[in-house]
Every structure is written in structure tokens, then in C-alpha cells.
Amino acid sequence: xPELPEVEVxxxxxxxxxxxxRVTGGVTRTARLRYPLSPELPGxxxxxxxxxxxxxxxxxxxxxxxxSLLIHLGMSGSLRLLPSGTAAQKHDHLDLEFxxxxxxxxxxxxxxxxxxxxxxxxxxxxxxxxxxxxxPLADDFTPRWLFAATRGRNVPIKPLLMDSHLVVGIGNxxxxxxxxxxxxxxxTPAGRIALKRYERLVPAIRATLQAAIxxxxxxxxxxxxxDGSSGYFQQQYFVYGRTGEACRVCGKPIxxxxxxxxxxxxxxxxxxx
DNA sequence: CGGCCGACCTGCGGGC
DNA sequence: TGCCCGCAGGTCGGCC
Numbered sequence: 343x344p345e346l347p348e349v350e351v352x353x354x355x356x357x358x359x360x361x362x363x364r365v366t367g368g369v370t371r372t373a374r375l376r377y378p379l380s381p382e383l384p385g386x387x388x389x390x391x392x393x394x395x396x397x398x399x400x401x402x403x404x405x406x407x408x409x410s411l412l413i414h415l416g417m418s419g420s421l422r423l424l425p426s427g428t429a430a431q432k433h434d435h436l437d438l439e440f441x442x443x444x445x446x447x448x449x450x451x452x453x454x455x456x457x458x459x460x461x462x463x464x465x466x467x468x469x470x471x472x473x474x475x476x477x478p479l480a481d482d483f484t485p486r487w488l489f490a491a492t493r494g495r496n497v498p499i500k501p502l503l504m505d506s507h508l509v510v511g512i513g514n515x516x517x518x519x520x521x522x523x524x525x526x527x528x529x530t531p532a533g534r535i536a537l538k539r540y541e542r543l544v545p546a547i548r549a550t551l552q553a554a555i556x557x558x559x560x561x562x563x564x565x566x567x568x569d570g571s572s573g574y575f576q577q578q579y580f581v582y583g584r585t586g587e588a589c590r591v592c593g594k595p596i597x598x599x600x601x602x603x604x605x606x607x608x609x610x611x612x613x614x615x
Numbered sequence: 616c617g618g619c620c621g622a623c624c625t626g627c628g629g630g631c
Numbered sequence: 632t633g634c635c636c637g638c639a640g641g642t643c644g645g646c647c
Binding site: 344400416418453454 | 638639640641642643
């Protein structure tokens with residue numbers, strides 16, 4: 343579910359409600375997600391103030407004075423704000439209580455992660471964070487940067503965009519959507535794409551992610567969607583999940599193929615190698 | 616190092 | 632109705 347826009351929308355939703363508040367309690371109900379859950383959590387956070395919520399790629403960082411809670415939502419994770427005392431359901435793994443509010447993590451497939459990073463260490467040196475690539479919404483993500491980073495790479499451009507060790511936050515949906523907007527065939531080897539085409543792709547990635555954040559933000563003020571999907575952006579998909587349907591620009595049918603066991607959607611007429 | 620593939624999990628929808 | 636299959640928004644580790 344969650345790619346960069348969903349994680350960012352979640353971050354903003356939680357931050358406005360909880361930053362500056364103190365943890366009053368909480369509970370873990372599951373021994374492990376992708377990794378074991380620290381057994382001291384959330385008891386050790388009792389009395390601590392949530393100072394800030396950051397994001398690095400698809401990771402959320404809940405900052406407290408003694409350290410940060412690193413949260414990844416995996417494929418099916420979501421964070422929700424609820425009134426304290428709301429009954430837990432199946433797949434609700436972690437609660438953090440802030441007075442009358444409850445921050446609850448649900449993740450049916452349990453591909454997500456919750457890790458405690460002590461402030462004494464440089465949290466960005468943690469292996470999961472240290473190996474992450476560039477932020478696609480940052481100023482240093484430029485066409486020239488992506489062009490240089492892809493020289494000599496034989497991988498098709500679509501799976502390359504999903505490589506978080508190169509660029510973070512772009513998942514299966516937004517990779518297909520961005521390539522459609524840029525008019526690039528998802529099978530094109532990344533190293534054979536000219537600078538001129540990256541000059542279209544980089545703004546297309548930015549526009550796609552920002553539009554999704556806006557769409558999520560508009561429907562998400564004090565509520566975080568149960569499925570982690572971002573608001574109404576699904577209605578704006580050009581290609582994702584639209585196999586056989588008419589391209590919104592040329593009318594020809596959208597095609598579907600598999601790249602590295604993931605579904606790719608594209609318009610063979612509007613997207614060229 | 617680059618590229619590929621299986622593994623980790625649960626739920627859902629379609630076909631028989 | 633029930634079973635089996637394939638599919639789902641991520642990413643790590645192991646192999647060549």
C-alpha cells in the first residue's frame with residue numbers, strides 16, 4: 343500500500359495531532375513483524391514527549407528525547423489515530439497512547455517494521471537507513487543526477503525506479519504512473535536512456551508524487567485511511583490496474599506485463615523506448 | 616558490484 | 632459452498 347505519498351500523508355496527519363504530546367501508555371500484541379518488536383516498547387516511552395515526526399523514503403521516524411521509533415508500513419501497514427480505549431481488532435500490533443488519543447499500527451501481512459533507534463547513536467547510520475538512496479522530492483534529484491546514476495545499468499527503467507538504494511519512495515504504482523507521464527517504455531534499459539528523456543522523467547516523478555500527496559491530503563485531515571491508500575488518487579491513475587482499458591490520451595488499450603514478479607502497466611502507443 | 620529470485624505473511628477474488 | 636490458485640502498494644539476503 344504505502345509508497346512515499348501515503349507515508350508522507352500519514353506523517354502529516356499524525357504530526358499535527360500528536361507532536362508535543364506525551365506518551366501515557368501503550369501495548370504490543372505481536373512478537374514480530376519483519377523484525378522482532380523490542381519488548382521494552384512501548385513501556386519505556388511512557389512520559390516521553392513526541393518531539394517531531396520525520397520521513398526518510400518510506401520510513402517514518404517518531405522522535406523522542408532518548409531516541410526514535412522507526413516505522414515501516416510494508417505492503418499492508420497503516421497507522422491510525424483513534425480515541426483511547428478503542429477495541430483492538432485482528433492485526434493491530436502496536437498501540438501508543440497519548441492521553442485521550444491512540445496511535446495504532448495495523449499490518450495484516452506483517453511485512454512492516456518497528457525498530458527503536460537510540461539517540462546516543464547516529465540513527466542515520468543504521469543499516470536500513472544508511473543504504474537508502476536519494477529523496478525524489480529533494481532539490482538534488484535532478485535529471486543530470488539520474489542520468490549519471492544510470493550509466494552502465496542494464497536494468498529496465500521501471501524496476502530501477504523502484505530500487506530504494508538508488509531513489510527512495512517510488513513503489514509499483516508510482517513507477518508505472520511516472521513512466522507513463524514521461525512517455526517512456528518501462529522496459530527500456532536505464533543506461534540507454536538519454537539525458538533529454540530524464541529531463542522529462544524527473545519532473546514526471548515529482549508531479550506524480552506531489553499530486554498523490556495532495557489527493558491524500560485533501561481527504562485526510564484527522565483520519566488516516568484504514569487501508570493506507572491515499573485519498574482519491576486512485577481515480578487519477580493513468581495506467582495502474584487499467585489493463586485493457588482505454589488510454590486517457592490516445593484511447594488504445596493499456597497493456598500489462600510482469601517485470602521481476604511485479605505487474606507493470608503502460609500504454610504502448612504513448613510510451614516509447 | 617549487477618542482476619535475478621525466493622522468502623517473509625494474510626486476505627481476497629475468480630474459476631471449477 | 633468449498634477448495635485451490637494467483638494476486639496484492641516492499642525489501643532483504645543469497646546466489647551466480
